[in-house]
Amino acid sequence: MNNGARGVLVTGASRGIGRAVAEAFAARGDRVAVHYGxxxxxxxxxxxxxxxxxxxxxxxxxxxPATATRVVAEAVDGLGAVDVLVNNAALAPTADSRHAIAEVGYEDWVSIWRRAFEVNLFGSANVTWAVARHLLERSAPGSVVNVGSRGAFRGEPEHPAYGASKAALHAMGQSLAIALAPHGIAVSTVAPGFVATERQAVKLAGDEGDAVRRQSPFGRVGTPEEVAAAVVYLASPEAAWSSGTILDVNGASYLRP
Structure with a gap:
């Protein structure tokens, strides 16, 4: 463990992007709290x-809400302190959660929207509150990095609750970047495109795989390690002046104005 090691809480770190983020911080000598649901x-x-x-x-x-603050408290106890929060935990689009408005019944529509916002936005907001208050009590600088989505910009017609919750997460990050900057706490967001996680392996190997890869002019999809590299940079002291940014990590598959 190096003398500059930080405590890092990564939510949703059991697989995929979260695991890669946890590995990237650990590789640079940080102590990591691996959260999972x-x-x-x-x-x-x-x-x-x-x-x-x-x-x-x-x-x-x-x-x-009570669990969100407990998770932070346990991370603080286990690591000694939390200096960096990565809000990665989310309900991602799946075949089971598809809710195109012309296809889904009202009861399922309501349920999916509620659950998406409870996890993707409210959970992140509550964890962020707890980590921010921890940093404020210590009078310590720190970083919050949210894992958003390209879908917040281009739209998700088959999973609109996901796209909307990620857009809200982006907006939350920018609001908190302004609120927390006077305290030396930077808040930023990465917005990945399609990423080759374990959950997407079947889709990429099937008939849709080539179409997904063609979305990027690179002719491939992103890797969890590429997203992790962006997260580690935004959480670094050198990136504090980028607080409030939303960094696209999508291989030029969607270009914002």
């Missing part, structure tokens, strides 16, 4: 794969 075996696998020492696992459904 479900899937103990995956979270333990992430923990075992982290270089260095001093890492911990914390569990809980962030949609519950």
């Amino acid at each position: 479900n899937g103990t075996a995956d979270a333990e696998k992430t923990l075992r794969g982290l270089s260095g020492e001093g890492h911990v696992v914390v569990q809980g459904d962030l949609a519950d």
Whole structure:
């Protein structure tokens, strides 16, 4: 462990982008709290794969406000302090959560929208509050990096709740960047495009795979490690002047004006 090691809480770190983010911070000598909602075996696998020492696992459904603050408290206890928060936990689009408005019934529509915002926005907001207050009590600088989505800009017609919740997460980050800057706390967001996580392996191997890869002029999709590299940069002291930014990490598959 190096003398400049920070405490980093990564939510939704049991697989995919979250695991890659946890690994990237650990590789630079930081102590990481690996948060997960479900899937103990995956979270333990992430923990075992982290270089260095001093890492911990914390569990809980962030949609519950009391659980969100408990998770932060456990991360602080386990790491000694939290200096960086990565809001990665989210309900991502799946075939089961598809809710195109012309196809889904009202009861499912309401349920999917409520759950998406409870996790993707409210959970992130509550965890951010707890980490920010922890930093303020310590009079310490810090960083918050939100994992948003390209879908917040281009639209998600088959998963509108996901796109809307990520757009709200982007807006939250910019509001908090202004609010927390006087305290030395930077807040920024990455907006990935399609990423080759374990969850997307079947889709990429199937008939849709080529079409997805053609979305980018590079002819491929992103990797979790590429998103993690952007997160680590935005969480660095050198990136403090980029607070409030939303960094597109989508291989030029969607260009904003």
